[in-house]
Amino acid sequence: MRFRVSGRHDSLLLAGFAFALLLVFQRSLQYLLNIATDIERTYGVALVPALLVLSVMFVFHLHANRREMRAEAAAAAAEARLARAQAAELAELMTFGQALSRALTVDALHEAVWRHLPILAKGTDIWVLLRREGEWERVTDRGHARWRSGELEAIADRIVRLPSERLASGDAIPCDGFMCHVITVGGAPAGIVGIGEHHASEEARRAVGTAITLVGIALRNVQLFAEVRATALRDELTGCFNRAHALESLEAELTRSRRTNAPLSVIMLDIDHFKRINDEHGHLFGDQVLAAIGHRLRQVLRRSDLRCRYGGDEFLILLPETPAAGAHHVAEWLRSELGGEDVSADGVTIRPSVSIGVATCQPGDRAEALVDRADRALYAAKAAGRNCVRVAFSAPRAVVPAAVVNR
Ligand code: GH3
Ligand code: MG
DSSP states (O other): OOOOOOTTTTHHHHHHHHHHHHTTTTTHHHHHHHHHHHHHHHHHOOOHHHHHHHHHHHHHHHHHHHHHHHHHHHHHHHHHHHHHHHHHHHHHHHHHHHHHOOOOHHHHHHHHHHHHHHHHTOOOOOEEEEEEEEEEEEEESSSSSOOOOTHHHHHHHHHHSSSHHHHTOOOEEEEETEEEEEEEEEEEEEEEEETTTTTTOHHHHHHHHHHHOOOOOOHHHHHHHHHHHHHHHBBBOOOSSHHHHHHHHHHHHHHHHHHHHEEEEEEEEETTHHHHHHHHOOHHHHHHHHHHHHHHHHHHHHSEEEEEEETEEEEEEEEEEEOOHHHHHHHHHHHHHHHOEEEETEEEEEEEOOEEEEEETTTTHHHHHHHHHHHHHHHHHTTTSSSSEEEOOOSOOEEEEEHHHHH
């Protein structure tokens, strides 16, 4: 605990102290006053009034100095408070920036925004909508507990319809009691952040403004990362996934199937006499056939089915949650779809056929074993004269004609 000698009652204390001194040195002062009066009389000067004026001036001067020092101390304290607040804001922004830089997926980015932006907004009403596949997605108030469904989305729709120069200006746009900030990515609006128009402090608005710029950069990074990843996983010619991704996904699907007991089948598909097509019409034409089949596979299969170019003219298709009978049905349908379509290039038209092997996951299956069974079924289809489907039985080496499975 600090003991304070001086404080708010300084003047009173000083006056008391002066009075006490007067009492103590009463005689000495009287003696000095007599001397001064003698001097005044002898030399005809006004010494006592002058001394009085000087004393009063001195007291005034001291008082003014004290006031000035107090004002300076108050200003320094206010400056220190501001500096502390700015340092805290900067630290929060840095934490947010780090969280955003670690976010490589849209979900991770949403999580970072949900966690940090309300803190930066300092308790002000704030909401964030980000666009995903053409729809507004609530990043905050996900349960629609604070704002009714469609309420914020309608505001966001109105904002993005404003002229593009207004959106690009970076200025907050007032709308329905909110100051709305637009997050733009590559010049297009990718999100809207709204903060309470009347409640937000100047610091909160500044912090949110900076945070929004960071979110825009992070969103772009997520998009670029997704594009790079998609390119790395895909086969350029056919647009299907590559073999490495196929095997990785198959392991993941097998784990899921084991956990949920859901069936899982795979299809191995190979173009018939592809060497001959290459030989007769050239390698470039062969490429066009591969590209056409890859394109068709992407068109006709479910979104959840994974289409991969396994190598050369061979495609592996993963069919999650599909039992043997369903996979056989898909295989037959694929065979007729692909075989029923002409491929034309440079004045040449052919109708390539495909052979297909089907295998369904058994308890304890590994990815290689399942693919191996599908491959054997495919060879059986080739041996049976091509342009047909064969289904592998659960026992690794047994392959039966498709008709057996149908029974
Ligand atoms: P089968 O009916 O037994 O499958 O006969 P096939 O002639 O199709 O034999 P196979 O599947 O073994 O032949 C694959 C051929 O595909 C061999 C190779 O020259 C060709 N090939 C592999 N990759 C490419 C490619 O990227 N472009 C082209 N044009 N041809 C390729
Ligand atoms: Mg082939």
